[in-house]
Amino acid sequence: MQQIQSDDLKGVSKTLLIPLHCCVEESKSESSSFKDEIAERFHDAIAYDWGKFDADSSQNWVTAVTTAAMNKRRVIFDEQVKNFLEEAPDGLVVNLGAGLNTRFHRLDNGRLEWIELDLPGVITFRQKLREPESKRHRMIAASVLDDDWVGEIKRYARSRVLFVAEGLLPYFTEEEHRKIFTCLAENFPGQEMLFHTIAPSLTPELAQHSLISRTKMKAEMQWGLDDSKQVSALNPKVEFVDEFSLLEGSYDLLPEPIRQKLSPAMAKQVMKIVHVRFRE
Ligand SMILES: C[S@@+](CC[C@H](N)C(=O)[O-])C[C@H]1O[C@@H](n2cnc3c(N)ncnc32)[C@H](O)[C@@H]1O
Numbered sequence: 001m002q003q004i005q006s007d008d009l010k011g012v013s014k015t016l017l018i019p020l021h022c023c024v025e026e027s028k029s030e031s032s033s034f035k036d037e038i039a040e041r042f043h044d045a046i047a048y049d050w051g052k053f054d055a056d057s058s059q060n061w062v063t064a065v066t067t068a069a070m071n072k073r074r075v076i077f078d079e080q081v082k083n084f085l086e087e088a089p090d091g092l093v094v095n096l097g098a099g100l101n102t103r104f105h106r107l108d109n110g111r112l113e114w115i116e117l118d119l120p121g122v123i124t125f126r127q128k129l130r131e132p133e134s135k136r137h138r139m140i141a142a143s144v145l146d147d148d149w150v151g152e153i154k155r156y157a158r159s160r161v162l163f164v165a166e167g168l169l170p171y172f173t174e175e176e177h178r179k180i181f182t183c184l185a186e187n188f189p190g191q192e193m194l195f196h197t198i199a200p201s202l203t204p205e206l207a208q209h210s211l212i213s214r215t216k217m218k219a220e221m222q223w224g225l226d227d228s229k230q231v232s233a234l235n236p237k238v239e240f241v242d243e244f245s246l247l248e249g250s251y252d253l254l255p256e257p258i259r260q261k262l263s264p265a266m267a268k269q270v271m272k273i274v275h276v277r278f279r280e
Contacts, residue, residue, distance in 0.1 A: 004128050006048035012171050012219040013122050016099030017046070018211050019167055021053050022070035023102070038102045042129050052215045061255050066211055068250040069271055073196060076244045076273050077166055078103065080194050085109055088160035094153055096144050097168030100126060104137050113156055115140055117149060144168070144180055150187050163193040170198040170221045177223060178234045185237035185278040192241070192277050197224040199270050201262075228274045237279045246271035 006017065024043040027036045043050070054063070081093060081103060090111040095101060098116035108114075115138045116126070123141035138156070142149040144165075153161070163184060169177060184193060198221060212219050225231060228243040245268040251259070254267070262270065 003047035004045055004125065006046050008121070008125055010121055010218075012217075013099075013119055013125075014217045015167065015171075015212060015219050016101075016118075016122065017048060018053070018066070019070055019074070020046075020100045021050055022067055023074060025067070026071055026074075036102055036106060038105045038131060039100070042100050042102070042131070045129055053211055061253055062211065062214065064253045065247075065250055068253060069246040072246050072249075073166065073271075073273065076246075077164065077194060077196075078106065080244075080273070080275065081107055081162065081164065084160070084162045084192070085112055088158070088162075090158055091160035091162060092153075092156055092158045094161060094163045096163060096165040098122075098126075099167070100129070101166065102131075103164075104134075105132065108134070108136075112136060113158060114138070115153065115156060117142060117144065119143055145172075145176060147183050147187075150183065154187070157188070161188055161191040163188070163191070163195075165193065165195040167196055169195050170224050171219055172222055174223045174234075181231070181234045181238050185235045189237070189278050189280045192275065194273055194275050196246075196271070196273050197228070199224050199226045199272075201226055201266070201270065225272070225274065226269060228269075228272055231274060231276055239277045239279050241275040241277050243275070244273045245269070246273065 006014065009016065020039060020043060023036055023039045026032050026034050027040055084091060085107060089109055092113040092115065094115045094117060095103070096117050098118045099122060101116070104114040104116070113136050117140040120141035123139045126139065140149050140152055172180070200223060229240045231238050231240055247267045247270050251264050251267050254262070
């Protein structure tokens with residue numbers, strides 16, 4: 001198959017290469033039982049200098065922390081989505097800012113409905129990768145910041161809907177977070193969401209040292225929750241359910257200057273997955 005040019009991905013959309021690469025590194029690792037052949041196929045089909053993600057000696061910790069957090073992020077999202085599907089095997093999962101995420105293929109139980117939503121350029125790119133098709137797996141080309149996609153989600157909604165936002169919200173301002181949560185809470189009362197957030201207290205260091213800056217991608221982290229329960233301040237219909245720390249267990253990988261600023265308890269709050277419910 002002719003390789004697809006990664007330069008077709010513009011701005012923030014190029015960041016989808018980072019979780020894809022981490023997923024594939026884990027899938028190819030002999031010490032791991034995790035396997036994702038579709039992600040490996042996507043990776044092989046994209047023309048990109050993947051070596052850019054490798055550490056240079058002064059920045060080893062960035063790769064180590066990113067890899068540990070990304071692997072944990074994937075495992076927790078997989079587990080939480082699986083829990084949802086155990087309770088609602090024919091529920092609808094809506095993956096906001098889906099990128100080239102392959103969770104649908106990993107968790108498909110033959111009954112669920114799944115929608116991948118991303119910007120039009122990403123959906124066109126993904127369609128060129130010719131992934132296995134399923135009538136229960138749909139793509140919506142839209143910005144999550146507009147609300148023209150809501151009607152389409154409602155059309156496919158079952159009695160239970162789970163929204164997932166992995167690696168998406170940190171690129172949005174507080175005002176944009178408020179807009180997204182208000183849109184979801186108003187339109188999908190009783191439903192749930194899992195989202196990934198990065199607290200502002202560490203955002204400058206992460207932005208300075210992240211794989212995004214190393215690979216010169218044009219994306220900026222903007223805002224996130226220090227305290228997950230503050231999510232209700234964005235919209236009172238958003239109810240906190242649970243949170244999962246992504247840096248817990250990786251504290252020792254952080255360099256001394258960052259550890260001086262962050263206690264282990266604070267580090268737990270820095271990168272999280274948060275589970276919320278929209279009040280009825
Ligand atoms: C870091 S990637 C994460 C991809 C995927 N969720 C994963 O974890 O593999 C961020 C994704 O958010 C998407 N994105 C950014 N802004 C968006 C917007 N306004 N509407 C929809 N998707 C957006 C990008 O195109 C990109 O695919």
